[in-house]
Amino acid sequence: MFTVLIEKKAREFLKRLPPKTRRIVVEKIQDLAEDPFPGGNKEKLEYPHPPTVYRLHISRSFTVFYIIEHEENTVKIEKIVTIERAHKEYSRR
Numbered sequence: 001m002f003t004v005l006i007e008k009k010a011r012e013f014l015k016r017l018p019p020k021t022r023r024i025v026v027e028k029i030q031d032l033a034e035d036p037f038p039g040g041n042k043e044k045l046e047y048p049h050p051p052t053v054y055r056l057h058i059s060r061s062f063t064v065f066y067i068i069e070h071e072e073n074t075v076k077i078e079k080i081v082t083i084e085r086a087h088k089e090y091s092r093r
């Protein structure tokens with residue numbers, strides 16, 4: 001079991017979501033405590049420099065970028081963005 005930590009900017013993004021949407025996103029993030037590793041809607045991103053970044057797609061609407069810190073047994077949620085913004089910023093480079 002991992003501890004999930006949500007960075008400040010990601011928490012601010014969550015606060016701006018409508019309550020029902022926020023609940024869905026938070027539930028999916030909490031699932032990372034059980035299994036943060038790639039598979040299904042989770043993927044390890046290929047970046048040349050550490051730390052290794054993973055992404056989680058939620059409902060074809062949002063993308064969560066996170067880091068797994070094995071030594072501390074934590075999952076750090078670094079960023080949450082709309083899926084459109086994620087495609088613009090990360091997958092079209």
